[in-house]
Amino acid sequence: MRQRVVRVAITAVLVALILLAIPLALAVRSTLYADQRDTLERAALAAAVRVNPDYATGDPVELPPPGAGERLGLYDPKLILRTGTGPRTGDAAVSQALGAVVARDQTAGQLVVAVPVSHNEQVIGVVRASSAVSVVRDRVLLGWAALLGAAVLALTVAVLVARRQARALAAPLEALSRHSRAVTEGDLTARAEPSAIAEIDQVARAHNDMLHSLSELLRHERDFTANASHQLRTPLTGLQLTLEAGLAQDDTRLRPALEEALAATRRLHHTVEEVLRLAGSPGLPHRVTPDRPVAQLLEETDERWHGLFAQDGRRLDCGSQDAPADVRVPGGPVAEILGVLLDNARMHGHGSVRVTVRDLDDALAFDVTDEGGLRTEPGRLFARGHTGGGGTGIGLALARDLAVSLGGRLFLASGDPTTFTLFVPVRQDEGAVSAR
Structure with missing residues (x-):
């Protein structure tokens, strides 16, 4: 988030600088050129007032000294330079000024201003003032450099301010994120601290x-x-x-x-x-002491449920395919899970019910199968509160939680016929069930 805030701030400042700097740079250039032309015009006017109308008959003319980098010259109506400095023959600006107007021009790398000299409402000459364009260009470049420096300074200040604001904005969010992670890890006493935002x-x-x-x-x-x-x-x-x-x-x-x-x-x-x-410890697997052999557990299950199924005219078979009879499992939790599955088969299933145990080397698989078909959505079978009718919708959810607490897993293996499978991890070398 900090980098994003800084990027947004820098982008906004750059856009503002571009929108302001380009017109300002053009304005600086235009102003400096206009100032130089005004300076040349003032110099030409100051020289024009000193011109004696009799200069054409040989009366000497004293022009004021030009400024640094400037040239002043007096031209007669025939465009001939009479005094001062400049081209020997008047250029376009001089010709234009003979029409009784102040002429401004830029030619051959020079800024030129020509001012007419009048006597008795007639133009008797032209004062021409000029300076090199490079002088103004250097001043423009200096102005642009100053403008660029100001832009860099503004951008630097913006970056510093943006970083500070990014820290101010991100710090409480990062603290809230740390607090949320602590809650996720189980610390329900953690509380988010107040901030200035x-x-x-x-x-x-x-x-x-x-x-x-x-x-x-x-x-x-x-x-x-x-x-x-x-x-x-x-x-x-x-x-x-x-x-x-x-x-x-x-x-x-x-x-x-x-x-x-x-x-x-x-x-x-x-x-x-x-x-x-x-x-x-809801949802957390942990070590449970294996205290009952598989054969004894199947025998007890058969004794408990055989009569109930017989009352309904149904058959219950409990047996082991290839699992060692002396392998021990946690009798209480496994018996509870099998009880839930058998009660579910009795309430919602049909026909004979089989409980078989399969050896999977590092686990035992308990399969509970009846001859009925699945009548509900598989994805909702273990949802707490969901029932296919005639129940509370808690049994399968409780059985699944018990299986997880053993480090095992309970799932629907088949929908037709309905088969639930319970995986119980075992370690035959220690005869114990351990949490994975």
């Missing part, structure tokens, strides 16, 4: 107000998530303890229901923990 201050105040509102909105959302998760954990823990106490009574009739309720409570507890973890 009202328009930029207005932008800075609007930016600060927007950032304050955004910070408050994010704080309220995070506080709500943390508060909700915290408040849910307490009753869930109490419910879990109650169910465990019920199991300790060894009531064979209630034991299956209590065990199922206890398992659901534990899953809900893990869900709350995952939501709380995700709210603490």
Whole structure:
């Protein structure tokens, strides 16, 4: 921006100098030539008043001494030089002056002024004054040099002023840019400082107000998530303890229901923990401890969802193609993502549902496939709040965020049949999942 401001200022000054300097230079030239002709005319008039009408009969004539670089001469009506200096025969200016007019001419590198000498209303002679054109030309060049110097000085001052103004204009904008970069890097406490420019201050105040509102909105959302998760954990823990106490009574009739309720409570507890973890670092991958073998995760998934699909008259198959059964993955987050995908297949899909795991060396691919076709735009599948009907539009968006938090990726692999694929990076040498 600084260079742009300087260029604009210099361009404006150059245009102004050109528009002013060219006419002024022409005016200087015209004025100096006119002044020199006026000087010659005054010298010729001063000499003409000294001419005695009897000079033609031999009476001597004394012309005043000419100025530096000037010549004065008296010519009779026959164009013959009688006294002074000049060409021996009068030129065109002398001939013109014999007509009782002051003649001005420029010829042979000379400025010439001829003034008639009158007596009894008759022209009895002509006084001719002349000077070299080079004398005036030198003065014109000196005037132009002075004009050029003034233009250079004006341009220099303009450049200095423009650079100073450019710094004054660019400094607050550069500070605002640094502030914006700090906000982009996650510092929501940064605020733009005021400057001496009202328009930029207005932008800075609007930016600060927007950032304050955004910070408050994010704080309220995070506080709500943390508060909700915290408040849910307490009753869930109490419910879990109650169910465990019920199991300790060894009531064979209630034991299956209590065990199922206890398992659901534990899953809900893990869900709350995952939501709380995700709210603490949204969109940021980080290291999560792998705690569950793939085979166990598939078995638990089948136990949890097999009955629900069976109630709808549908089949669920969970299996591993070539993935080692002992490879561990983060059980909680991966189970939550698979739960979202299976619930989505149950609500919106058709026919049998298959969950398969493929080994990709440095990652595992979990494929969830049903026999239905995609009924919504692929680009809006993971948009929060968008639903194909019968849901809240949060599940797929939450599953994608969970996948990113693991350093993995969740995407739609096929629209017919509908297939979602979850990539989970693994390091088999350490048996851990690491964030990329």
